[in-house]
Amino acid sequence: MSKLGHRFRTLPIRSRLAMLVAAAVAFGVAAVSVTCWFIVQGKLYEQLDNDLSRSATRGPNQSQQLQVQVQMALSRCSATPQDGNGFVRNGYSQVVTEKGKICVQGDSTGVVKVTQADKNIIKNATENRIYYRNGTDTDGNELRVMTRFVAPTITASGAPGPNVGLVVAVPLKSTQNTLNELALILLLVSGIGVIGAGAAGLAVARAGLRPVDKLTEAVEHVARTEDLAIRIPVDEDSDDEIARLSRSFNSMTTSLANSRELQQQLIADAGHELRTPLTSLRTNVELLTRSEETGRPIPPADRKALLASVKAQMTELASLIGDLQELSRSEGQRGERVQVVSLQDTVEAALRRARLRGPELTITADVQPWFVQSEPSALERAVVNILDNAVKFSPEGGTIDVQLTHGVLTVRDHGPGIPADELPHVFDRFWRSPSARALPGSGLGLSIVARTVQQAGGEVTLAHAPGGGTVATVRLPGTPTAPPPETAEYPSDSELSH
Numbered sequence: 001m002s003k004l005g006h007r008f009r010t011l012p013i014r015s016r017l018a019m020l021v022a023a024a025v026a027f028g029v030a031a032v033s034v035t036c037w038f039i040v041q042g043k044l045y046e047q048l049d050n051d052l053s054r055s056a057t058r059g060p061n062q063s064q065q066l067q068v069q070v071q072m073a074l075s076r077c078s079a080t081p082q083d084g085n086g087f088v089r090n091g092y093s094q095v096v097t098e099k100g101k102i103c104v105q106g107d108s109t110g111v112v113k114v115t116q117a118d119k120n121i122i123k124n125a126t127e128n129r130i131y132y133r134n135g136t137d138t139d140g141n142e143l144r145v146m147t148r149f150v151a152p153t154i155t156a157s158g159a160p161g162p163n164v165g166l167v168v169a170v171p172l173k174s175t176q177n178t179l180n181e182l183a184l185i186l187l188l189v190s191g192i193g194v195i196g197a198g199a200a201g202l203a204v205a206r207a208g209l210r211p212v213d214k215l216t217e218a219v220e221h222v223a224r225t226e227d228l229a230i231r232i233p234v235d236e237d238s239d240d241e242i243a244r245l246s247r248s249f250n251s252m253t254t255s256l257a258n259s260r261e262l263q264q265q266l267i268a269d270a271g272h273e274l275r276t277p278l279t280s281l282r283t284n285v286e287l288l289t290r291s292e293e294t295g296r297p298i299p300p301a302d303r304k305a306l307l308a309s310v311k312a313q314m315t316e317l318a319s320l321i322g323d324l325q326e327l328s329r330s331e332g333q334r335g336e337r338v339q340v341v342s343l344q345d346t347v348e349a350a351l352r353r354a355r356l357r358g359p360e361l362t363i364t365a366d367v368q369p370w371f372v373q374s375e376p377s378a379l380e381r382a383v384v385n386i387l388d389n390a391v392k393f394s395p396e397g398g399t400i401d402v403q404l405t406h407g408v409l410t411v412r413d414h415g416p417g418i419p420a421d422e423l424p425h426v427f428d429r430f431w432r433s434p435s436a437r438a439l440p441g442s443g444l445g446l447s448i449v450a451r452t453v454q455q456a457g458g459e460v461t462l463a464h465a466p467g468g469g470t471v472a473t474v475r476l477p478g479t480p481t482a483p484p485p486e487t488a489e490y491p492s493d494s495e496l497s498h
Contacts, residue, residue, distance in 0.1 A: 033190050092111070110137040121147050121165060134172065341379055342370075347409065358391035370478050371479055386474070406480070
């Protein structure tokens, strides 16, 4: 059974569907055919039984007449048989006592084998009880037999003797021939039906699985050529399983194509950004190496500036690599488990770092408690990037205003601001304003901010500040008090606006 099941599972789907359809039709046809055969058999036997009953009780006063005939038959039983003494024309007719003594009538076709059931019917002397069965004669011919009790016998002294009954029968040959012919016809019709059902099932399976074949060809094409631009035609009005599967495949290939395009763009942009610090670093190192090889020392002031440049380039390179790691981690699996984070503590920690990086600046802060669901390190890095951006573009001795109220964090600087035509690009990867090319940075900081805030369910914007400068606004859903971790539910941005 297991081998057959394994071989069945290895067949193509269309073959399995055709076999299942054929098996289902075969089961249904077999059930109908068998039921039909038994119904016809019952009807034919019922007709034979009715004929036997009518032939054995002909004429008026049937019961009394039958008793007289049986008594006469018994009295003539030992005499020479005469025509017309039987109870069934062209059949079997005999009188039987409760002890099994048989008296065959003159025109009987043969002798019916008497069973114990026949004797019990006669012995019990049940009036009007008729017993039908299939039996045989002494020559082995199959018969339809009827047995019924008639009356007790009367002895010579007039006393009642043993009970007697009547056994009549007709041959079953013609009836069985009819049933055999019916069985053959039903078998042929069933076979034709099963074969037709199998062919129809195969045709339906091929037609129904044609879209699956197209999908398979598309998947094989993608695996072979890595061409993600392929699309499967889908009927827009259809909503069946095949249509949904095709739409899902098209959506998947579109997402993969976009992901590949973003990956290639990230690699190209990263290579471009890495080229500048690496080239500068290589040039400075070559100058130091040549000075050592030739024995001509570099002036102390130039050497100091050269080493500072090397250190700055290495710092910028390390920062760029860190930004790339953070960005790639955000695009894939999130490294840390999302948990309830105090945004107030995160902002205060970022403020301490910002004050160290811009000691000449005045940073004012008004932060209130607010708890959000996010990755702690990623959220702190995003806030640090916003503050670093404000420190970088603030004039010497300038002021940075930081405020956190009801989940809205604003960071306002008093720098030159961002031109209106550049605002739509500030969150793009590796994008840097032409006026900021000379400043350190990779152009990934605000992109990391946008990704982290979006993952936390919030939004971030940059806009012109009244009176000059830029204001960065971060909105994060949360609560002013820390909720239990298992029941933490945060309102949406629309709810926060109300």
